[in-house]
Amino acid sequence: MVRALRTENLKAALNERRVLRGVSLELQKGEVLGLIGPNGAGKTTLVRAVAGLIPHEGDIFIDEEPVASLDRRERARRLSYLAQGAESRWPILAERLVALGRLPHLGPFMRPGAEDDAAVQRAMERADVMAFKDRPVTRLSGGERARVMLARALAVEAPVLLVDEPTASLDPYHQLQIMEVLRGFADEGRSVIAVLHDLSLASRFCDRLALLHEGHLAAFGVPGEVLCDANLEKIYRISARRQKGERGEIVLPWARL
Numbered sequence: 001m002v003r004a005l006r007t008e009n010l011k012a013a014l015n016e017r018r019v020l021r022g023v024s025l026e027l028q029k030g031e032v033l034g035l036i037g038p039n040g041a042g043k044t045t046l047v048r049a050v051a052g053l054i055p056h057e058g059d060i061f062i063d064e065e066p067v068a069s070l071d072r073r074e075r076a077r078r079l080s081y082l083a084q085g086a087e088s089r090w091p092i093l094a095e096r097l098v099a100l101g102r103l104p105h106l107g108p109f110m111r112p113g114a115e116d117d118a119a120v121q122r123a124m125e126r127a128d129v130m131a132f133k134d135r136p137v138t139r140l141s142g143g144e145r146a147r148v149m150l151a152r153a154l155a156v157e158a159p160v161l162l163v164d165e166p167t168a169s170l171d172p173y174h175q176l177q178i179m180e181v182l183r184g185f186a187d188e189g190r191s192v193i194a195v196l197h198d199l200s201l202a203s204r205f206c207d208r209l210a211l212l213h214e215g216h217l218a219a220f221g222v223p224g225e226v227l228c229d230a231n232l233e234k235i236y237r238i239s240a241r242r243q244k245g246e247r248g249e250i251v252l253p254w255a256r257l
């Protein structure tokens with residue numbers, strides 16, 4: 001297995017509050033890694049630190065290169081990020097918004113070429129948003145807009161994709177579709193870190209899970225192990241039922257403890 005990304009003792013503070021307390025994890029090529037944990041555990045802070053959006057201590061490597069050695073454009077080509085609840089306030093047409101995902105590939109004064117157009121089409125087809133391409137994003141439903149924003153992140157065609165709660169506002173059909181899109185993206189040899197709250201989707205579609213709790217990495221491994229009864233009880237304060245799936249156990253949150 002080849003590593004796509006790793007963090008070493010990653011720490012971050014927000015307004016002097018220590019939020020990440022030394023997280024070391026790694027992402028393999030071809031892997032979907034689910035980043036899970038209760039509200040406030042530090043998941044968004046971790047992906048924002050990896051995306052270079054907040055100051056941090058510790059090291060981040062992409063393809064074994066320290067990200068600190070990459071310029072902004074190169075970092076944006078290597079790592080695509082979809083923020084939690086990403087929105088556009090401007091009535092830009094959906095296709096134009098997706099095309100913004102190609103900006104890291106364009107030099108100053110360069111116009112998009114055939115390869116950029118093809119990447120935009122691929123991303124829109126994957127996210128199932130071709131039907132909205134000529135509509136202003138401000139006139140789409142929340143779930144439709146969320147898929148357009150995902151298409152923008154996919155259009156970068158970066159080796160590493162970071163997505164923060166990509167299924168949050170989607171109906172069950174599109175939740176499954178987006179998880180299949182992320183799976184397909186990784187199966188092509190790219191890598192995904194997805195912040196997820198839905199433990200059944202996480203256990204079904206992710207290769208491994210990183211469980212954050214109070215800024216620490218509480219568990220890291222295959223879903224069945226990370227979502228063991230003891231972790232569910234201690235960290236999530238729930239019990240679960242389990243079902244056999246293609247990749248191991250699928251965990252269905254069942255009762256509060």
Ligand SMILES: Nc1ncnc2c1ncn2[C@@H]1O[C@H](COP(=O)(O)OP(=O)(O)OP(=O)(O)O)[C@@H](O)[C@H]1O
Nearest residue numbers: 014015017019037038039040041042043044045046
């Ligand atoms: N700007 C801020 N200043 C101070 N503390 C913050 C700030 N933003 C977030 N926090 C705190 O940092 C902690 C981690 O927040 P973060 O958003 O990373 O959690 P999360 O795991 O993504 O949570 P959720 O599942 O609720 O989205 C929380 O306790 C939160 O209250």
